Amino acid sequence: MPSIHDYFVPWLHGQKMYISNHLELAWKDQSLHRMMSNENPLPPSQHVIQAIERYGRLAHRYPDRGVEVRTKIARINGLDGPENVLLGNGSSEVFDMVFRSFVKPGDQVLQHTPCFGIYKLRCAALGGELVSVPMIREGDQLLFDADAIIDAINPKTRIVVVANPNNPTGNFMDKADILRIARTGIPFVVDEAYVEFAGLERSYAALTRDFPNVMVTRTLSKAYGLAGLRFGYLLGHRSVIDVIAATLLPWNVGTIPLWAALAALEDTDALEERIRFNNSQVEYIESALAAVPGLVTFHSHANYILFDGGPAGRKGSDMVDFAQSRGLIFRPISPMYGSEGFFRITLGTRDENRMAVAVVKEFFSA
Ligand SMILES: Cc1ncc(COP(=O)(O)O)c(C=O)c1O
Structure with a gap:
C-alpha cells in the first residue's frame, strides 16, 4: 500500500507549520511585556468594543461580502468603490490570495531582505522560489536597492513585493524607485501595513488606477490596533481585484471582524490618538538611546525600531535574553552585514517604553 506521504505535492515536503514562539510565550506568561510583534499597545476603542459586542450577538449568522466596509475603505483611499477592495483575514491572508493568483511551482517572487517573513512562507507553500535582494547598509541606514530588484527580474519572476x-x-x-518598479509591468505588491503611522499621503493606493500591476496591501493590525481581530485588505485595479477575488475563501472574514473593522475605520479620533502616541514614543526611544555608545538606531516610520549593537561588541540575542530576564520580550534579528548585534523593539505603553530604555542602557553599560 502506498503511503499518504507519496501523494503530497512535493514542495510541501520538509515545510513546517509556522509558529511564533514569542507569541506562544507572551500568551502563556501574560506578565511579560509584549514588545516583539509590532502590535499596538492601546486596546480597542469603545466604538470597536461596542461593535464587537453587537455583532457577537449575531455570530450565529454568516457574514455578507462586506460591501459597506469595502466602500468605506475605498473612500478613505480615494478609490472608486468596493470593486477596488478585497478583504482578508489579516493582510497575511491577502498575500496568500495574491500569491496563489500569480505563482506556480518554479516561479519566483522577489523581495528585499531583511523583511517580513510571510512572503517567503506563502511562496514556499506554492512551490515558488523566493529570491531575496539585500538592502544596502550605509551607516545607520539600510536602504532599498531598486537597481538590484530590477536587475533580478527574469522570465520566472511573477511578483515583486516591497x-x-x-x-x-x-x-x-524612494518614490522614483517605486515608479521604476511599477513601470516594469511585473505584478508589484506594495505592503503598506504601517503606512498610517507616517500618513496616507505616503500610500501608493492611487497608483493602482494607472498601473493595474500595482497592488497595495493594508491591515488593521498596526495603527488601528486590531491585530487579534484579523482584518486586512488589498487595494487594486478593478480588473485585477476581480481575478484575485476568485481565490477568496467564502466568508473568510467573519461577521464580528467585518463590523468591528467598519467601526474602527469610522473612529478617526481613536486612530489619530494611536498615531500621535506611537510617533511620540518612537521619538522618545530614539532620542533616549541615541547616546548609547556603539548602539546604532535605524530611524523608524512605524511602530518598531531596529537596533544594531554590533559596534559595541554586543549580540542582539544576548540583548533579547537580558530583556526577557527583566520581563520584556524583544525580537532577535538574524545576524547580517557582518554583525550579530541586531534586535528590534516594538513600541509599548509609556511605562513599557521607559522600561525598555532602562533595560537597553543597563545592558550596554555592563
Ligand atoms: C510588513 C508586514 N506586513 C504585513 C504584516 C501582517 O499583518 P496582518 O496582521 O495583517 O496579517 C506584518 C505583521 O507584522 C508586517 O510586518
Missing part, C-alpha cells in the same frame, strides 16, 4: 515602510528597518523606498 514592504513600505519596511519591517524591520522602518524606512520607505
Whole structure:
C-alpha cells in the first residue's frame, strides 16, 4: 500500500507549520511585556468594543461580502468603490490570495531582505522560489536597492513585493524607485501595513488606477490596533481585484471582524490618538538611546525600531535574553552585514517604553 506521504505535492515536503514562539510565550506568561510583534499597545476603542459586542450577538449568522466596509475603505483611499477592495483575514491572508493568483511551482517572487517573513512562507507553500535582494547598509541606514530588484527580474519572476515602510528597518523606498518598479509591468505588491503611522499621503493606493500591476496591501493590525481581530485588505485595479477575488475563501472574514473593522475605520479620533502616541514614543526611544555608545538606531516610520549593537561588541540575542530576564520580550534579528548585534523593539505603553530604555542602557553599560 502506498503511503499518504507519496501523494503530497512535493514542495510541501520538509515545510513546517509556522509558529511564533514569542507569541506562544507572551500568551502563556501574560506578565511579560509584549514588545516583539509590532502590535499596538492601546486596546480597542469603545466604538470597536461596542461593535464587537453587537455583532457577537449575531455570530450565529454568516457574514455578507462586506460591501459597506469595502466602500468605506475605498473612500478613505480615494478609490472608486468596493470593486477596488478585497478583504482578508489579516493582510497575511491577502498575500496568500495574491500569491496563489500569480505563482506556480518554479516561479519566483522577489523581495528585499531583511523583511517580513510571510512572503517567503506563502511562496514556499506554492512551490515558488523566493529570491531575496539585500538592502544596502550605509551607516545607520539600510536602504532599498531598486537597481538590484530590477536587475533580478527574469522570465520566472511573477511578483515583486516591497514592504513600505519596511519591517524591520522602518524606512520607505524612494518614490522614483517605486515608479521604476511599477513601470516594469511585473505584478508589484506594495505592503503598506504601517503606512498610517507616517500618513496616507505616503500610500501608493492611487497608483493602482494607472498601473493595474500595482497592488497595495493594508491591515488593521498596526495603527488601528486590531491585530487579534484579523482584518486586512488589498487595494487594486478593478480588473485585477476581480481575478484575485476568485481565490477568496467564502466568508473568510467573519461577521464580528467585518463590523468591528467598519467601526474602527469610522473612529478617526481613536486612530489619530494611536498615531500621535506611537510617533511620540518612537521619538522618545530614539532620542533616549541615541547616546548609547556603539548602539546604532535605524530611524523608524512605524511602530518598531531596529537596533544594531554590533559596534559595541554586543549580540542582539544576548540583548533579547537580558530583556526577557527583566520581563520584556524583544525580537532577535538574524545576524547580517557582518554583525550579530541586531534586535528590534516594538513600541509599548509609556511605562513599557521607559522600561525598555532602562533595560537597553543597563545592558550596554555592563
Ligand atoms: C510588513 C508586514 N506586513 C504585513 C504584516 C501582517 O499583518 P496582518 O496582521 O495583517 O496579517 C506584518 C505583521 O507584522 C508586517 O510586518
